[in-house]
Amino acid sequence: MIIIAIDxxxxxxxxxxxxxxxxxxxxxxxxxxxxxxxxxKRVLESGGDPTDxxxxxxxxxxxxxxxxxxxxLRDASTSMAASQxxxxxxxxxxxxxxxxxxxSANGAILDGRDIGTVIFPQADVKLFVTASVEARAKRRQLExxxxxxxxxxxxxxxxVAARDEADRTRATAPLIPAEDAILIDxxxxxxxxxxxxxxxxxxxxxxL
Ligand code: CDP
Ligand code: CDP
Numbered sequence: 774m775i776i777i778a779i780d781x782x783x784x785x786x787x788x789x790x791x792x793x794x795x796x797x798x799x800x801x802x803x804x805x806x807x808x809x810x811x812x813x814k815r816v817l818e819s820g821g822d823p824t825d826x827x828x829x830x831x832x833x834x835x836x837x838x839x840x841x842x843x844x845x846l847r848d849a850s851t852s853m854a855a856s857q858x859x860x861x862x863x864x865x866x867x868x869x870x871x872x873x874x875x876x877s878a879n880g881a882i883l884d885g886r887d888i889g890t891v892i893f894p895q896a897d898v899k900l901f902v903t904a905s906v907e908a909r910a911k912r913r914q915l916e917x918x919x920x921x922x923x924x925x926x927x928x929x930x931x932x933v934a935a936r937d938e939a940d941r942t943r944a945t946a947p948l949i950p951a952e953d954a955i956l957i958d959x960x961x962x963x964x965x966x967x968x969x970x971x972x973x974x975x976x977x978x979x980x981l
Contacts (some may be wrong), residue, residue, distance in 0.1 A: 778888035805885035813854035
């Protein structure tokens with residue numbers, strides 16, 4: 774059973790990389806950011822405040838597959854609220870067992886912020902994917918453009934930078950590379966190059 778943990782800041786290319794590795798290695802893939810985004814969406818839609826621990830924790834416990842399957846979770850309006858609910862320790866606690874059991878069933882690739890540090894500290898391979906804030910914001914801007922959400926680069930940089938700062942400085946499960954994580958800087962790599970590089974690391978580390 775193989776666990777591959779992929780962590781890193783916003784729009785670094787974690788999901789794109791994780792999906793391709795999962796397909797090639799025939800492993801299940803869990804985008805853990807969707808759990809926090811779906812929790813935030815529930816709070817926002819019930820008129821609640823995503824920084825309110827009671828409202829956010831109740832939403833996290835009530836989460837169902839209908840919530841996480843929604844197509845609008847990646848909207849720019851949900852990102853900061855996701856980061857806000859994610860800083861609440863009881864929310865993280867509520868989402869922990871699901872993530873562990875998902876991976877423990879048949880092995881998996883999970884991407885997020887704390888997979889290698891908190892969810893699976895014993896993961897077989899830990900990758901920390903990063904890139905400059907400008908490169909990441911340009912990629913996210915392009916993705917949002919494709920969905921008809923036209924934001925200026927300055928707006929996307931502001932969202933990405935504010936979220937990274939909040940994620941890095943929170944007390945519980947902050948965004949930091951695990952000690953044994955391998956860093957992949959994709960600032961000057963396209964998705965194909967990042968994938969080839971990561972696959973070589975995974976094959977070596979997991980002796981596949
Ligand atoms: O795709 P992007 O990198 O923009 O964000 P995401 O992975 O969908 O995560 C949204 C937010 O959820 C992040 O800014 C984090 O605050 C939080 N998150 C987390 O705290 N822990 C995880 N394992 C995954 C996401
Ligand atoms: O999951 P995360 O928020 O880290 O990033 P993502 O949702 O995978 O989005 C990254 C975007 O950048 C996608 O549109 C990719 O095509 C693109 N990209 C990439 O993933 N990796 C690179 N090395 C370069 C670009």
